[in-house]
Amino acid sequence: MRRILGLLGALAILGFGAFWFLTLPDRLPDDAFANLTPDAAHGQQVFTAAGCASCHMASDATGDAELVLSGGQKFPSAFGTFIAPNISPDPDHGIGAWSVEDLGNALQRGIGREGEHLYPALPYTAYQHMAPQDVVDLYAYLQTLPPDATPSQPHDMSFPFTLRRGLGLWKVLFLDPDYVVTADLTPEETRGRYIAEAMAHCGECHTPRNALGGLDRSRWLAGAPNPSGQGTIPNITPAKLSWSPDEVVEYLTTGFTPEFDSVGGHMAHVVENMSKLPESDRAAVAAYLQRVAPSQ
Template sequence: MKKLLTGLLVLGLVGGGAGWVLTAPKTLPSDTFAGIAGDAAKGEAVFWATGCASCHMAAEAKGEDQLKLPGGQRFETAFGTFLSPNISPDPAHGIGGWTLEQFANAIQKGVSPEGQHYYPALPYAAYQNMVPQDVADLYAFMQTLPAVETASLPHEVGFPYNIRRSLGGWKLLFLPSGWAVGGDLSEAEQRGRYIAEAMAHCGECHTPRNALGGQTRSAWLAGAPNPSGEGNIPNITPAKLTWSEDEIVEYLTSGFTPEFDSVGGHMSHVVENMARLPESDRQAVAAYLKKVSPVE
């Protein structure tokens, strides 16, 4: 019995140690941004494409106030309520004291400057596919925004989801790699994929998830229950989204559908962001959506 207990203890220690190593936060290679300088002017387009303001501005902010990013918006999910943090350049309450590398590790690896896992409410699963130059440009632009002296509020997440280290296991199991839509794509379709899958992170809302919040990639963009519990987010694969490419472009520009309806809810922010991009980018997204595998 003593040998058995000793053996179980050793196995427990080995297993615990292995789990601790496997769930440790992983950061980008140290030379990721070697020789890269951020361009704030180009970063503005990246800022709108990535939708930073939509979640981090004050609720109901309009006009220039959308460039103030104090956080505080509440996002209710089955795992708890997540509150967007202050990401203004304020050095005390925002990200003004972050380096480019710390910023990149946050949005692409889900790792804080203190070395803790971030919850995937931050869409690093999508942002991980952004190229370093765009990340550097985004960082440069965000440093030009107004600093807001508003403290970030803590998430309202209970046990066991409040165990940050467990997110390392979630990342091992569910963090996707590569593109959801492959195959032989034209240059425009590749651009649309980059915008939709990486920067605009369309799959974060439009793709269904399993019980632990991992995306069901076999049903990419096939629609999902609204995390708040109110209604559903629509299927935008060609099986259900039968609009022409021109009609999709018009929707992403004006918010009006071919049926003379208008965009509502959080999608209105997405349309506002898309409308700020060059029309060629909206055309690229429309071309990409036609290449997504149809899911009934």
Template sequence: MRRLIGGLVLAGLAAAGAGWLLTAPDRLPEGSFAGVEGDAERGARVFTAAGCASCHHAPEAEGEARLVLAGGQRFASDFGTFLAPNISPDPGQGIGGWSQEEFANAVMRGVAPGGAHLYPAFPYTAYARMDDRDLVDLWAYMQTLPASDTPSQPHELGFPFNIRRGLGLWKLLYFDDGWVMDDAEGQELVRGRYLVEALAHCAECHTPRDALGGLDTGRWLTGAPNPNGRGTIPGLTPDHLSWEASDIAYYLETGFTPEFDSVGGHMVEVVENFASLAPEDRAAVAAYLKALPDGGAME
């Protein structure tokens, strides 16, 4: 009996050790951005395309106050409610004490400076495709923003979703920094893919998810239930969105649809972001959406 119990204990310890290794954070190689100087002016455009302020400004902030990334907005989901953290340059409550490398690991790998996994409510699975130069420029720009000493609020999650280490298994299942549209040809389509799949992270809202919250890439951008439980988010594939490319580009600039309706909800801020980008960027997004297959299956 003692041998049996001893064997079970050893097997349990071995399983726990294997699980601990499997769920360990995966960081970028050390020195990935060494010697690269960021350009804050270029970083401002990356910041806008990535929609950083849209999620991280304080609730109800307007105008220039939206550049104070104090956090606090609430995002409901099937797993609980996530609260956007303070990512202003404040060294105590924000990310002002982080290094560029720590920032890169958070944005592109979902790993906090202390090694904890970040929840994928933060779209690092999309930002993982970000160009290294854009990452460095974004970091440079964020250092120029106003600081806020507003403390970040904890997420409101129940068991087992409040166990961050389990996100290591989630990443093994769903973290993939490859392109969904892997055969993009031509400069415009490549740029559109970069904006849609990486910076603007459109799939985070417009692609359905499975029971564990992973994106169903076989139904890429075909629409999804609204995480807050109210209504649905429309599909963007040609079988769901019949607009001409010029209509899509115009909508991203003005918020007006071909049916003379206007943008609403969270898309208001998305359109405001895209309206600040170059016309070529809006045209590239439109080209990408028109190139999608019906049903969203890329293979």
């Protein structure tokens, strides 16, 4: 019996050690943003493409108030309700005291300033593909926005999802460093992939998830239940999306479909953001969608 108990104790220690090692935060290299000159003007375009204001502005914000990133919007899910934090330049309640390295680790590794794992409600599974220069430029632009002293609210999560250390295992399983569409793409399609898979994180809503919340990359953009429980998010692979590239560009510009319907819900923010990008970027997204594997 003593030997059995000793063996079980040793296995428990080994298991805990393996868990601790596998869940260690994986930070960016210290020189990830070395020798890069920030361009805040270009950072505004990155900010728009990434949809930062859509999630981090106050829920009732309009006009100029959309650039006050006080947080507070609620995003329900099967694991609890995520509440967007304040990412304004306020040094106490926002990210005004963060370095560009802090921002990069949050966006591309899902690691907070204190070394904690962040929930993937922040779509770092997509943002990990952002070019270092774009992160630097985004950081510079964020510093130009108005600070706001609204405290961030804690997420409304229940046990065991409150144990952030477990997110380290989630990242081992689902933080895939590769693009989904890996075919030989044209420069336009490559740009579209960067916008859709990285900055605009289209897959976060349009791709179904498994029971652990990981994206089912085998059914990329094949549609998914709305996390709010209201309706579904459509399949936009070539198997279902019959629009021409020009019609996709028109939709991303005006919000009107070929059937004369209009965009609604959170997608309205996406279209608003896309409409502010150069038309060539919208055309690039349309070209990229033609290269996504059809999925029913």
